[in-house]
Amino acid sequence: MPEVLKAPLVVEFPFTRSLGPVQSAFLTGLRERVVLGVKTTDGRTLVPPVEYDPVTAEEIRDLVEVAPTGTVTTWAWNHAPRRGQPLDTPFAWVLVRMDGADTALLHALDAPGPDAVHTGMRVRVRWAEERSGAITDIACFEPYDGDPAEPTGHSGEFEAPITGIVAPARLDYTYSPGRAQTAYINALSARRAVGERCPSCRKVYVPPRGACPTCGVATSEQVEVGPRGTVTTFCIVNIKAKNLDIEVPYVYAHIALDGADLAQHGRIGGIPYDQVRMGLRVEPVWTEGARFPDHYRPTGEPDAEYDTYKELL
Numbered sequence: 001m002p003e004v005l006k007a008p009l010v011v012e013f014p015f016t017r018s019l020g021p022v023q024s025a026f027l028t029g030l031r032e033r034v035v036l037g038v039k040t041t042d043g044r045t046l047v048p049p050v051e052y053d054p055v056t057a058e059e060i061r062d063l064v065e066v067a068p069t070g071t072v073t074t075w076a077w078n079h080a081p082r083r084g085q086p087l088d089t090p091f092a093w094v095l096v097r098m099d100g101a102d103t104a105l106l107h108a109l110d111a112p113g114p115d116a117v118h119t120g121m122r123v124r125v126r127w128a129e130e131r132s133g134a135i136t137d138i139a140c141f142e143p144y145d146g147d148p149a150e151p152t153g154h155s156g157e158f159e160a161p162i163t164g165i166v167a168p169a170r171l172d173y174t175y176s177p178g179r180a181q182t183a184y185i186n187a188l189s190a191r192r193a194v195g196e197r198c199p200s201c202r203k204v205y206v207p208p209r210g211a212c213p214t215c216g217v218a219t220s221e222q223v224e225v226g227p228r229g230t231v232t233t234f235c236i237v238n239i240k241a242k243n244l245d246i247e248v249p250y251v252y253a254h255i256a257l258d259g260a261d262l263a264q265h266g267r268i269g270g271i272p273y274d275q276v277r278m279g280l281r282v283e284p285v286w287t288e289g290a291r292f293p294d295h296y297r298p299t300g301e302p303d304a305e306y307d308t309y310k311e312l313l
């Protein structure tokens with residue numbers, strides 16, 4: 001049996017969100033070195049603030065400033081910081097109840113080692129030198145043995161408030177596709193599409209997962225399918241993806257390769273986007289050195305009859 005493949009896989013995207021009035025004030029406050037919480041109807045102060053009372057579900061807007069000092073309520077040592085974390089040296093993740101607040105805020109504490117951290121220790125905000133209206137405007141917390149700092153009495157109203165943030169999301173891991181997909185990927189490098197047939201229902205799965213999800217039995221009989229196929233359904237993409245060099249609009253389609261009982265997806269090219277249709281016959285287009293088809297283009301054959309692919313939608 002050939003070696004099962006594995007490779008590093010990074011899934012990364014910028015998550016753009018708009019801020020309501022409360023989060024806007026909180027993050028704009030950080031930009032101005034002011035920590036804001038919100039008062040609930042029963043008089044508690046929540047930091048970080050939320051938009052709805054966790055007890056009554058009422059909308060809450062009553063902003064109140066708290067001190068940039070506080071007390072650690074619990075913590076965990078991070079001995080190996082990862083990319084994108086607040087500090088690049090080992091540090092403590094801490095929950096800090098700011099002076100004047102009733103709830104705690106998650107952040108990093110810069111400390112020489114776990115022996116220097118304990119629940120109940122006093123800390124203060126270390127502000128980032130450059131601040132833009134983000135939680136990272138608090139660079140971290142640091143040990144502090146003075147009295148609670150005095151809030152400045154800020155109203156929570158700011159010039160040029162932050163109204164939205166872009167939070168980069170990233171998942172970084174090693175992916176192994178398993179035995180069946182390893183065979184599929186290895187066949188693709190020879191420009192062949194190889195699936196597996198279920199011994200019970202006879203369906204051919206491409207790409208194969210190693211088992212039939214309907215019958216619950218392992219698949220092992222390899223079946224070559226394609227290279228041609230039929231567009232079973234499609235969508236027109238009008239939003240340009242970051243880092244993807246494809247002009248919009250373009251068509252992304254489900255394509256049932258000849259002999260497969262499952263449609264896979266691919267981009268359709270070589271035809272105006274508004275002429276792509278269900279039943280269109282297509283073939284893969286490879287670029288030099290690629291491990292999968294760049295896109296599929298019309299073969300020029302007559303369209304497939306609906307009855308031939310209606311079970312593959």
Ligand SMILES: [Zn+2]
Nearest residue numbers: 198201212215
């Ligand atoms: Zn089956």
